[in-house]
Amino acid sequence: MSETVRIDSWLWATRFFKTRSLAKAAIEGGKVQIDGSKAKPSKNVQPGQTIAITKGTEHFEVIVEGLSSKRGPASVAQTLYQETEQSRSRREQSSEQRKLARAAAAAPDHKPSKKERRDIQRFKRDNLE
Structure with missing residues (x-):
């Protein structure tokens, strides 16, 4: 039997x-799939399987290259999987x-003065009613 x-x-x-x-x-929340099907934490992985991982706004699709149950250096961890080209480009x-959305929403040049704060509060109050 192969190692899992x-x-x-x-x-x-x-x-x-x-x-x-x-x-x-994350696995129990449905954020991880093995070969397109929902996984359970106790599910074993084998080399060659495709794993889809959703972590926040990031979505990874990786192919298992090696197995390890011990956490080692990041350089060793990167050799255990190969991210698909489609996943990387996405x-x-x-x-x-x-980055573009963050650049478009530029921060104001200065903190609002007392009068400007009152105007903002008045504007919000009038538009909510």
Whole structure:
């Protein structure tokens, strides 16, 4: 029988999640799929399987290259999986969109004065009614 590792342990070892309990919570919340189907924390992974991980606004799609149940250096963790090219380009594109959205919503030059604050409060109060 080939070597297998629990998915929650593998996600922790590959540094997708900081703790195993966070990995378990994400799996139970439906944020992790193995080969397109919902996973359970005790599900074993094998090399060659495709894992889809949603973490906040980031969406990773990786192929299992190696197995480890021990957390090691980040350089070793990166050798345990291969991110698909489609996933990588999608993440870079969404990152660029977030940067552009942040740049468009520029911060004001100064803090509002007392009169400006009162005007803002009056404007909000009048528009809510």
